Every structure is written in structure tokens, then in C-alpha cells.
Amino acid sequence: MEFTLKTFIFYGFALMTVASALLVVTVRNIVHAAFSLMVTLFGVAGLYVFLQADFLAATQVIVYVGGILVLILFGVMMTSGHFEMPRQIKSRIERGQLLLGGVVALALFMLLLTVIANTPAWKNLIDDGTELPPTTEKIGEFILAGEFLLPFEVVSVLLLVALIGAALISRKEVRD
Amino acid sequence: MTLQHYLVISAILFTLGIFAVLTRRNAISILMGIELILNSCNLNFAAFSRFVTPSDDINGQIIAIFGIVLAAAEAAVFLAIILAIYREFGSIRPDEVDTLKG
Amino acid sequence: MLLSLMIFIPLLGMIAVLLLPRESEELIKRVTLIFTLIPLALAVVLFISYDRSTAGTQYVVNVPWIDAFNIQYHIGIDGLSVTLLLLTALLGPICVIASWRNIEKGIKAYMALFLLLETGMLGFFAALDLFLFYVFFELTLLPMYFLIGIWGGPRREYAAIKFFLYTLFGSVLMLVAMIAVYLNSNIVNGVAEGLRTFDIPTLIALASTEGHALANLDFQIWVFLGFFIGFAVKVPIFPFHTWLPDAHVEAPTAISVILAGILLKMGTYGLVRVNMAMFPLGLDHFTNGIGFWGNSLALLGFINIVYGSFCALAQTDFKKLVAYSSIGHMGFVILGLAARNDTGITGAILQMFNHGVISAMLFLLVGVLYDRAHHREINGFGGLGTRMPVYTGITTLAFMASLGLPGLSGFVGEALSLLGAYSEFKWLTILSTIGIVVGAAYFLWTLQRVFLGNLNPKYEDLPEINGREILTLVPLAILTILLGVWPNLAIDMFRESVTNLVNVLQAI
């Protein structure tokens, strides 16, 4: 695969995604983490673009960055005065937690890498760069008239439930 | 830009998400970790949709869209519960919410 | 129908008792007594009308129950079961009378549970469907647990749960074996044919059919073991016996009577009904006298006899002593069964019945003493013979019956078991006779410590045994003497069944 601008940009997005995700996991300041997450989400949206999933990329930006991330920031604001997580990792327990968590995460990662590397069906599938027609229309068709009608309706119910539930739980109790 | 590129990125995101969930000392950070995990899944679906299934089959993408929506709903409820926890416990450190045990 | 009536009338009684107000205690007792007397009356009818000249099952009821598994409500009686049914029906009213005064709290619940227990026991002895058999077997667990746990002595909780856990442990193994039998019940030469079945007579026939999966030696050995452990806990056979002393010591008198009189018999009855009749090859493997396994069943019998007797010797608690003596006496049953011949099996069955009667007497007697002195420490008495001559007399009779004095029923069973066993297991039987001496030793020693010697001044005012207590003891005493003098009275009931069983066992 020749090294074109496109691949350069792809690697740029990939690096951006991974690096910022790493920050999300490591920085102490939770607001910083939230902003790193935003970068990650943007990065993923970029990758969607590379996958020719234009509608998906748009949804990613709108829902995630515009919705979830804002929600998270609100959450941060409402729950703590100071955004710093404890600076020093003091107790042995915490160190142990880090170590064990790292080991488990690493083990999972290694397993996944093994799978990715050893699955012939997934090998050598190169993005040939063919342009596909925009997906939006197709998606609309699928969702409103195709096989995804039912999931769509159910998800709408789910969102309603989530709304009601979120309101119910976060609402301050009025006790007589 | 092979499938494996995307899969590796997704795997990294998944792993980091898991790591965050296991080690972060703030409930909201855990939520962020969960979002990372869900993103990795969505990325997987999108990638498979592009590479594995026929090019006119965009089911993977649609699943990813549903994934985003579900993530949003989950985040909303999660944050609501975090607020309730904050109200009751005055803290959102996950290790401080441990009255139920044994 | 007669049989079904007999089984379920106590259950009806339970419902009746539950409907009565808890305040009217006398009424509850009377109703219970009536509902235990009816089965007794029916048992007498059975005793009279039972056809002694055939080995086949009688009074059979066989209706489908759970079709999906070909489970039937199949009951009927043969010589062995009718004997034990009679015993159960007899001990029922006796126990109710024995509980008349000394159950202080919750008489309603007590009587209801007792009636439920009786249904379980009666049903168990009449069931001819393996599944039904198991259901009735387990049905006795819960009432027993509560009867010990609520109305028992100071350590009742421990004793009750121990009883429950041990028995349940045994019965789950039995359940595995039972399922295995069921699953293999339609496999002939490796091919499944027709419906699976739980029907005991059918299974018995299949187990000796050439080429049938049930007739496979290895299969029979494993299944035999599964059932055996289940029953062994109940009997109890060493080393599964430790629940027994605790349960006996803590249980109220009447419950001890049932425990020793009937529940232990459920184990040995199961051994005969299932292990011996259904798995003759497996039985052969454990009783053919070759090598360790060939002697293992007899060895267990021997261990039970000697071990139980020595343990009894070491006891200072009157009730515990009787409990351990039960272990010893059940050893004779095992030994007799292991012999697999007419004499041994007849002896074993007689011993079952007689032990039921005698140990019932013993526990009633201990109860009489406990009600008066409020303790059971053997060394704490002394010289009661002068104060309570009648009580002493009956106790002596019971002791003598239990230690195998000829002329009383205990002897016949014991002697026949030993005589039968000797033909098969010479040394083990000879060693088992140690149990006879030790049995005499602990009973006589107890007699001495409690009744002989100087009267303990603490008990100068101990009242003599009263009429109600005598009423519970007299039928048992009469049976003890009657069967000691004329054992054919009982043997007539099951002679044909035993012959039949022996023929099956010797055919292989």
C-alpha cells in the first residue's frame, strides 16, 4: 500500500484517537479527561469517514460530542467542586488495583491482537478506496421500511424509559 | 488501511476502556471508560460492514448507529444515578460506595 | 383402596387437626388419636385378610400419575411391607398416647406434623413405584426435622439439622442412582425400546433379563452403591451413624420411638426392596464372600454390631445408650441380609420388626424416667428398683428382650440372622457374637446403676409409672413375648416373599 496523503491522514486520525484515549485513562484532572474523550470521539468519527460511513460519522459527532460529552461535563460540574483526582497513589490497595487492572486489560488486549492477527478471514482486506454512494438514504430506508423498523421503535421506547428513569432518579425527593 | 488497522485501533480502545473501568477513582471516569468500550464496538461494526459484508450491505453501520443511541441512553441513566449517589454519599468515588457487601 | 385409605387417612387427620382451634388441646389430641387408630384398625384388617400363601403383591393400586415420565401411583404390599406397615400403624397411636402429657407447647403443630410423618412412613412401605417410594421417603424428612427441632432437648437445633443433612446427603446419592436406573430401564442390548419406567416389580424383572442394561454387573454395582449409601444413612450403618445418637437424645420421647421404631427400618426395608431385589448382581458383588468387596456388607454389619455395642457401653446418658444399642441391633439386620439365605433374611426382617417394638419400648421407658427425674444420667440414679417395682419390671423385660434373651422376640431375629450369616461369613459372624456379650454387659450394667443398689435419696418420692404409660408399653410387651414364643406369627406373613427373594438371589 503506497503511502499517500490519505493514509497519512488515516494514521493521523488513528494516532489521535489512541493517544487521546490514553489520556482519558491516565490524566488526573477529570475535565481534561473529558476533553481528551472529545478528541477520541472526533478521531473515531474521522475513522468512520474513512470507512465511508458518512451518516455514522455525523451521528457520532452530533450525539456523542454534542450530547453525551456535554452530559458528562454537566455531571462533572454537579458532582465535585474540584476536578482533580487524588494526586498520589498512596495505598497498596490502589497500587495493586492499578497493577491488576493493567494485567487484565493487557491480557485482553493480547488475546484480541492474537485473534486479529490469526483470523484469515480478516486478513488482507484492503480498503480499495472505491467510493460508495452516501448511506443516509439507504439507512433511512432500512430503518423506516426495512428490517430495522422494530429495533428503531424499541429504541425509541428505550429512550423514553431512560428519560423517565433519569428524571425519576435524579429528581430530588420531596418527602412529607 | 486494512481491516486489521481498524480492529487494532478498536482493540486498543476496548482495552483502554476496560483499564479505565478497573482503575479510575471517579464514577464519571468509569463512565468515560464505558464510552470507550462502546466506541470500540461501534468501530468494529462499522469496519466489518465496510470490509466483510458486501458493499451494499450496511447493516454493520446501522448497528453502530443503534449502538450510539443506546450509549446515549445509558449515559443519561448512568449520570442520573451518579447524581443520586452523590446526593446520598457525598462522593462519587466508587470504592467509597460500599455499604452493601459480604 | 384399603391401602390408599390407610396411607392417606393420617394426612386427612393432619388437615383436620390444622382446622381445629389451637386452644382446644384435648380435642386435638383425641382427633389425632382417632386418625392414628383408623390406620391401626385397617392394619388389623390387613393382618387378618392378608393372603399368606403367596409371594405376590396384594391390595395393588396402579394408576398413572405423571405421564411424561411414566410415573405411576403404584402401591401394594407383600410380606415384608405388610409387616412393617403393621408396625408403623401400631406405633402411631402409641406415640400419640405417649405424647399426651409431655408435649407442652404447640400441641397442634406437633400432632399435625406427626400425622404427616405417619403418612410418609405408611406410604413408603407401600410404594411400588420407585419415584413414589422416593417421594414418601423424603416426605418423612421435614416433619422429623421440625419434630426434633421444635420439641427436642437442649441441643435440638444441632441434632435436627444433623439428622436432616445426613439423610439428605444420603438421599441425593440415592436420587442419582434412581435416575440412572430410570434412564437405563428401557435399554436392551444397547438399544432403547419402549418407555422408561419406575415400576419396581417391572424393574426387578428387568434386572435379571439377559442383555438388559439393568442387568449389567458394573451398572448394578454403582447403582447399588448409590442406593446403599442412601439407605445406610437411614439405617444407620457405620460410618454414617453419628446423627442417630444426637437425634435420639434430643428428640422427644414419642419421636425417638418413631425414629428408632420406623425410620431406621425404612433404611433396611429399602435395602431389601431395592438393593437386594433389584440389583442381585450388585448384591452378589458385595456379599459373595470373595475378597474384600465380597465381604464388605457383612463387614459393615459386623462393625455396626461391635461398634454400636461398645459405644453403648461407654455411654452414661440413658437415651444415648439406647440409641447406640439401636446401631448395634441394626447391624444384625445387615448381617442377616448379607447372608442372602432364607434364615438370614428372615432373621433380618424379624429383627427389623422386633427392634421396632423393643426399641420403642426402651425409648418409652427412658421417657418415663426422664419425665420424672428430668435427667437421663445413668450414674445419677440408683436403687430405683425398690421405689418403682413395676417400672423396673417392664424395663427389665425390655432390656432382656433387647439383649437377646430367648423367649423374647429379640432373640429370634438375632439368632436367625447369625445362623444364616454363619453359613456365608464364618469369621465375621463369630466375631459379631461379641456383640451379644457386650449387649448384655451394657444393659445389665445400666440395670445395675439405675435400679439396683441403694436407693438414691434424691428419688425417694419418685412416682411409679402411671396407667397411661403402662398402656403404651403393654401392647409392645405383649408383642415382644408373643413373637418370642411364637415367631411364626410374624414369619407366616413374609415367608413366601422371602423364599421368592432368595430364589431370585440364588438364580444368578
Added chain:
Amino acid sequence: MQPLSNIDSLLHFSPEILLVIFAAAVIILDLIVKDDESVAVAYLSLVGLGCVCAAVLIIHFSFRNPVSLFEGMIRLDEFSTFFKILLLFATAATILFSLRSEELDERLKGEYYALLLAITLGMFLMASATNLLMIFIALETVSLTSYILAGFLTHSPRSSEAAFKYITYGAVASGTMLFGLSLLFGMAGTGDLTQIGGQLTEHLASGAVAPLAVLIAITFVLAGVGYKIASVPFHMWSPDVYEGAPIPITAFLSVASKSAGFALFIRFFYTGFGATGLMEAVDWPLMLAIVSALTMTVGNLAALPQQNVKRLLAYSSIAHGGYLLMGGVLLTSEGIEAILFYLIVYLFMNLGAFYVVVLVANEMGSETIEGYRGLGSRAPLIAIAMVIFLASLTGIPPFAGFFGKWLLFTAVLEQGYYWLAFVGLLNSVVSLYYYARIFKAMYFEDADEETDRVAFSTGTFALLSVFVIPTIFIGFLNIFYTFSNVSVSVLPMQ
């Protein structure tokens, strides 16, 4: 079998639609009626459940089964019908419990019932979904609603904590599952459950897919399903959540949620992974067997030292999940049949036990074992009912629990999993020990303070008898065996 189109499916889908309609109606009614008349809302939801039940039955009897709906998203067959009826009963019982539960009193608003109806919808979908996406959405619907219900008592820290743990745990588990689903999708190239097995087998045979990949995918999926049915090692949320959640919800989660989980589990593994070639590559039945053995052992052992009855029942419920899983190990219709039958039994006995917990919590204000002291004399009927439920849970004849266990063990032994049956049986012995602690408290110990008798209303006893009578008699009746048998026979087997 051609899936029905979206429009044609609607009629078959009417029970679910009715659920949504009634959920909306409940919310609207709640806005209309006054606070002190909110019982009407409960009755409306009960009526709704009744209508749904009627619809389920009508559809069952008037249309040809089985049929695939919505372009293959869900499937309507006896299997799903079975679970629908089961779940409807559980939901109805939960609503009745809630009415009698004092801790929920002031929170009993329209939302509560709407949420219950919504979760029922989710469970219906779990029982009938045949597409990866649909499965995930159904699972999320149930999960999200459960989180909310667990945290319903916002004034109670325990409730909030339960919700927090539940959602954290659930989100990670479902995230993991989604990742697994994505891998499956990537390997099979389709989201249709009925085709996945065949595709995977093909790819495995051609070497296009490594067994490890399938193994990881299955394990990840198991994480999601296992968390729903609370199997080891995915069980750890359940004791805490059960203890923290309101008792009716705990009862609901332990019965309905678990049942739906099993429906999903059976669908997934039986239909999706049941192919022989797949099992040769990944011996997932063995994995399930180990998980099952671990689950019952851990559940039972951890239950031993518990003092809180709710928590004890939570562990017991974990252990029962283990028993149920045994049936799933076998891939035989007998095994599945046993699961279904046991679920029926479990529904009655476990709900019954929780109902007693509700009553005791109301009257004695205690959830600990000490609170049960002297119950045998203070409330004899309640105590007897409890004994029956617990004895049935232990598996002692003649109660239905025994028959359930009997079916399970028969199925296990038939397939030659002797060790598993053995572990299961030993476990039921162990389980006796902690159930007996409740017996002990009720009967062998006297209450510390006053020992007045506690009076309960006739309605209480009526409801109690709804659970007691089936617990005694289910095993004796042929119909329930037939019911579960028929429900299994329609499952497509790869």
C-alpha cells in the same frame, strides 16, 4: 420459513404493542388521579397485563406457529409464548407485592408501573429476539429499566448504591457483550442468529476463522448473558443489588430477569451456537458446565454465613441459576425442557419466598434472620408457607422444587455428566443448611420481645396461596410437563 414483513407482523406483535399502550395509559392516568388514589394505576396496569396475556393466548391459539416477524428480527413460537406467560405472571405478582410493600408506599406512582410494563416488553423481546441487534437492544431495555427500578428508592442510600453498582456492572458487561457480538458479526457476516451458526461452522471448517476468535466471541457474549442470569463469575452484582433494591424489585429481578436471561441464553446458545462443527472447535458446553458447577457452589457457599434474608435469597438465587444452567449444558431438548419446567417452579417458590420477606419486612421491620425469630408462633401460616417455599427451593419432595431438580438431574445424567450431577446434588445438601437457618429462627427460637400474634389480611393469604398451592402441586400435574415439553419442541436445532 419466510419472515413476515413489517406490516404483516404487527398483528402478531399485538401483545407487545398493548404493553406499550398500557404503559403510556398508566402514565396518563397517573396524571389524572389524585395521589391517594394511585392504586387505580396499579389496577390499570394489572388489567393491561391481563389484556396482554389474553392477546398472547389468542395469538398462540389462532395463528400458525412458529413464525418469524419483522424481517427476522424476532420469532414467535411456543418457546417465546411460554416465557411471555411466565413473565406476565411474574410482573403481575410484582405489582401485587409492590402494593403490599411499605417501603415502596410513597413512591408508587404511574412511572413505576410504566417502568414495569416497559421492562416486561424488553423481556418479551429477549425471549423472542433472533437477531444480534435485537438481542442487544432487548437486553439494554431490560437492563436500563432494571437499573432505574433498583435505584427507585432515591431516599435510600442502599437503593442508590444498588443502582450504581448495577449500572456500572451492567454497562461493562453489556459493553463486553457488544464487543463479542461485533466479533461474531465480523466472522459470520450476518446478524441473523439462525444463520450465524452455519456460517461460523463453515468458516471454521475452511480455516477462515480461528477457534480462538469464536471462543473469545462466545465468552464475551457469555459475559452479557451470564450477568443477566447471575452466573459465576458474572454474578457479583446480584447480592448487593438484591439487598439494596426494594424487595418487590428484588423478587422481580431474581425471577423475571433471570427467566428472560435464560430465554435469551437458550435462544443464543441452542439456536446460535448449537452447530456440531462449532462445538468441536469450541467446547462451550464444557465451559458452561464448569460455570454452572461454579455458580451453584459459590452461590450456596456464600449463602451459608448470610444474616440478611434478602441477601441470602440472592445467593440462593445465584445457586439456582447454576442448577438451571446445568440443563443448558446438554443441548438436548430434555435439558431445555427441564430448564423451562424448573423456571415455572422457581417462579412460584422464589416469588413466594420473597413475598414472605415483604410481609416480614412490613410487620417486623427487619430483613435479617433474627427478625424471623418466633415467626412460627406469631404468624403460623406465613411461617408454614415459608417452610414450603424454602423446602421446595432445597428440592425436598413432595414440593415442586424437587420435581424441577429431578428433571434437571435426569437430563444431566442422561448425557453422562455425572460429575456435574454430583456437584449439583451435593450443593442441594449444602443449600439445606442455610435454608434451615431460617427454619431454625422461625421455629426453634423465640422472639426477643413481645410474641403477639401478627394478623394479616385475607388478601395477603389469598396472594400467598397463589404461590403456595402451585409450589405444592405443580410436580403432581401432567400439564406443566407437557407445557414445557411443547415449548421446547419448536426450537430450531442446528
Added chain:
Amino acid sequence: MIVSLISLILLCPLAAFAVFGLLGLANRRFPRQDYLSTAAMLIALACSFLLLREVVPKPEAHTLNWISLGDVTFSMGFYLDSVTVIMLIVVTLVSSLVHIFSIGYMHGDPRYPRFFAYLSLFSFSMLFLVVSDNLLGIYIGWELVGLCSYLLIGFWFEKDSAANACKKAFLTTRVGDVGMFIGMMMLFAKFKTLSLYDGETDGIFTLAANLNTGDMVWLSIAGILIFCGAIGKSAQMPLHTWLPDAMEGPTPVSALIHAATMVAAGVYLTARMFPILTETSSLVIAYVGGITALVAATIAIVRFDIKRVLAYSTISQLGYMMLAIGVGSYVAGLFHLTTHAFFKALLFLGSGSVIHAFHAMHAHGHDDEHAHEHNEDAETEHVLGSEIPSDQDMRNMGGLRHKMPITFITMLIATLSISGVPFIFSGFWSKDKILAGVLGRAMEWNSAHHYILFVIALLAAGITAFYMFRLIFMTFFGEPRNQEMHDMAHESPLSMTVPLIVLAILSFPVVNTLWFNKDYVKPPPQPHLHAPTHAQVAPDTKTGGTGFALSIFGVSEAVAAEEDAGHGTQDAHADDGHHGHGPAHTIAMILSICVAGLGIFLSWLFYQRRTLSAESVATTFRPVYNLFWHKYYFDEFYDGVLVALTVWKARLFAQFDGSVVDGIVNGVGVVTRDILAAFVGFFDNRVVDGLVNRVAQVTWVVGGRIRRIQTGAIQTYLFVVLAGIVLLILIFRAL
């Protein structure tokens, strides 16, 4: 007729007991139980005499099925031959007399009616034993008499010594009974029947007669095991220790049970089993009997308790009878049994009369306040049974012949009889017959070893004469040693003296004529002493006439071969039991008269003339005296083993101390009780139960551990989940 007579004999005493038992259940008493029981006994006696006429030449069995099984039948029935009839008469006669005696002796006892009821039960059991035609029936009677013995020894159970003694008696005999039962099992396993005589099927005797040489070892063992029962019941060595202790019972009981009937049942049993005795078992019986006879006699020399002297004398005489059976002198043994029954009963009743005389001074003689004087040396006081009640201590007596003339004279007659004073006393004849039999047998064997038997028998006879006259001299002659007690003494009432007189009459041979009728009492054949193979085994020994060493287990058939040569005809047998030689008889008679005379003379020198001092002799032969005094240390042995083990055990299982230290009773039962039972109890509690409890404990602990994982921190849970996933994958990847 026979059946109904026997039934009547059995039922009369049983009915008498039943009346007591039934009334007792209602806590009532029949006030005249004494008359009832006595009457019942008298009826039985009359019937027995009637039977005497009924006995047909050919013995007959009358059976009915008692237990019928599929392939085996246990019958119960009567077997009536001359010996049975004689035994019946002896039992009913002695029993009747004891009943009558007891009316006087037991008068005023608080449990007076019960005593008679027990006597009735005993009589029934004994009679049942006697008439039974099968081993099972004999065993039943056997155990029942044991029970009665137990009840009657422990009649005054308030006394600890009585309570101990009755238990000891029962247990010790039970040890022997178990041996007998094992023997029965062996016979049953072989023959599938326990009937002795031919009925509907062949009995043991017929079947055993058909056994060949290969089964001799087996048959010998069986015979010896059956004999074990007799060892226990007839108080032979080494199970004899219970009988002296049994003297704790009322004296009439001692007379009836422990002198005349029950203890003789062992002899009767051995005689009954005569046909299956092999060479080896006969020898064992003979030696056990002989040794017992001598040892018990020597112990009797140094006793001071009048009843204990008689007890040891009884043991010694029983040994004599066993010896007779062992050497094949069937008739002699049973003859001695009969004579002994009468004169020993007389001696006991006489001593009872004496005791009764002293008794009067104690208002409540049987209570524990009853003073026990400790006259023994301090060093011997600890020995069990050495505490002598003052009213039984011969050292308190003396000169009673004037106070109690009837008692004196009757007892003297009995003493003369037992001592073997020639010709006019029955004891002489029976003892002489035994001696002759022993000598005859020894001559047949012609081996120096077996002459020992004769020497033993002779010695025992002499010693018997010695200690019996010692008793007479100490009790009735000389000066009163305890004046206070002497003054209280008086002749007994009529009900007591009449039985004494009757028994005295019975001590003359006139009334024992039946035994001299060779046609009336015939020994049964002993096929295995005459096994057909004998001749083939050692044909040359016929002429050799040399002795043959005893070999183990009945293979010394050569002896029998010689016997064939010696007594080819049936007539020779008929002479005296089996083996009586003409010359042997004469020698035996002369020697027996000599030793008896010598014994009496020595006794006179020691205790009447006092030219020799018993004390000085005792000092001179201190070790021997000690040996006798301590009864050959049998009790000490049983005790010692026990104590040693107890100490060892006490260190081991401290918690069982309480149960160990108290209630130390000698005998095998106690050894097992203390050591084994304690250990077994310990084992049961700690090991068997402990194991189960440990499992439960571990389960519980594991439960606790699992609980600890449930920390409450959600991240721990998540860790478990994810680690679980990884582990599951890794494990299954490895598979």
C-alpha cells in the same frame, strides 16, 4: 399322654409366674404367691413321677414347628428318655423342697411373693431345658435359667455386692453361651437343623454319625464350643469366678440354682451332646473338669464363709461330673449329678438353716445396715468377695450341734455322702463310679499323661472330704466362738427342717436305684470315638497295646481302635458307663475309700482334736496358702489387667475418667467396657463425627472466603468479571 404330662409340668410353674407378672403390671400382688408356686411345683413333681411310668423303651421326640422358613424349619419339642425323666424328677423334687424351705426362710422379706415367682420361672426354664429335644430349645432354657439366676442372685439388689454379683454371673455365663451359640451356628451351617434327634428329618446325631474323618477337626471344634456353654454355666475353669459371688443370693436359691440344678445343666448339656463328642473334645472336657475339680477343692480348704466353701465345693463336684463325661463315663457323670443335687442342696439348705438361725438377731437382715465384719488380714481385705457377712462366717460359729440337732444331723449325712464314705451313702457310689471310669479310661489310653487325671480326681476326692469335715467341725463342734450370736441361734421352723430331712433321706443310695439299673439308663453311642476308620488307621496297635500320645483334634483314633479290641461286646460297655474295667473299678474303689478316710482324719486332727494347727501349716506353706486364699488369683488377674489398662487409658482419654473409675467390676466384660468402649466412644465423637463436622466447618470457611471477595467495591467485582473472562478463555484455549 406324655406330651400332655410334660406340658403340664412346664405350664404349672409358668402359670404361677404369669399370675405374678400380670398382677405386677397393675402394681398388685397375689398375697399367697408362695402357696401357689409351691403347689404348682408339687403338681409338676407328681407329673414327673407319673412320667416315670410312661417312659417307653425307645426314646421319643415330640415336636412341632416353631419357626418354619422356606428351606429350614426350627422345631420345638420334647425328647423323653430315662435321663430326662430322672432329671425332671430331680429338678421338680429339689425345687419343691426349696419352695417349702423358702416359706420359712424367706418369711418376712419385703419382696416375698416375688421370690416365689422367680423360683417358678426358674423351675419352668430349667424343666424346659431338660425336656428340649433340640439345641435351640436347650439354648432358650439355658438363657432363661441364666436370667432367673441373675434375678435371684440380685434378689437383694440393694446390696451393692449382690448387684455386682448378679451382673457378673450373667455376663460370665454369657461369654460361655456365646461359645455355645457359635457351636450351634457351626452345626446348623453343616446340618441345616438344630434338632438333636431324628424327627421328620434327621437330627444332628444321625447326621453327625455319618460324618467321615475329614470332618473330625470341625466336629471337635463344634463340640468344644458347645462345651463352652457348659463351662460358663457349670462354672468350670476359667469361667468359674461368678459362682462364689453368686452366694450373694438367698440361700435357697444357692441350693436350687447354684448347687442342684442350673449349674448341673452344663453337665446335662455335655451329656446330651455325648454322641457328637470326638476324641479331642472329650479330652478337653475331661481336663477342664479335672483341673476344675482339683483347683476349686483346694480353694475351698481355706474359705471361712460357709456358703463359699459350699460354692467351691460345688464347682469342684461339677468338675468331677465333667471329668466323668469327658472320659466317657456317661452314666457315672449323670449319677453323680443326681446324688450331688440332693446332698449339695441339703448342704446349702442346712447352711441356710444355720444362717437363718443367726439371722434372727437382725430385724432387717437384708438391708445394707447389715454389718460386715472385716475379719480378714488387712492385706487381703481388698480382695473382692472376701468380706464375709458375720452370719455366714464359720469363725463365728461352733458347737451348734446342740442348738440345731436336725440341721446338724442332716448336714452330717450330706457331708458323709459328699466325702464318699463308703456303701451307705449315695455319694460314694457315684464318685466311685467316676473314679473307676477315669482310671479305666486312663488304662485304655495307657499313657502316663492320662493317669494324671485319675490322680487329680483322687486328690480332689480327698480334699473334698477334708474341707467338708472342716466345715462340719467348725460349725457344729467345738465351743461357740461368738457367744452372743450363739445365744441367739435356734432350730429352724418345720417348713425348713422337713425339706432337710427329705433331702437327707435322698442322700442314701436306696432311693437312687434307677441308676443301678443298667437297662434303664444307657449311654448313647459315641460314633466318633469308634470311627470306622480307626481300624484301618492303626491295625497293628491292636496287639501292641502301647500308649498313644494325644494328638490334637480327634485324630488319635488309635485309642478307639484299641477300645474296639478291648471291649468288643456291648456287655462290656453296659458294665459301667463306657469304660469301666473290672479291675479298674476295684482299684478305684479302694483308693477312693482311702483318700476319703485320710481327708476326714486330717480334718479331725486339724479342727477337732487340734493336734495340728491350721495356722502353723498355713504359715509354713505360705505361698501355697496364699495361692488358695487368693483363689489362684483369678479375680486379681481379671482385675489387674483391667486396672493396668485403666491407668494407661486414663492418661489417654482423660475425659472418660468418670465412667472408668467407678463401677469397676471384674470380668472380661469390664475390661472391654473400660478400654474398648471408651476408645470407641472417643473415636465416635472425635473421628467419625469430627470428620463430618470438619467438612461442615471447611464448607463454612470457604463460604466466608467467598464472602470476602464480595468487598462491596464495584471495581473489585468488575475485576473478577474481566479476570474471569480472561481465565475462561485461557483455560479453554489450552484445552
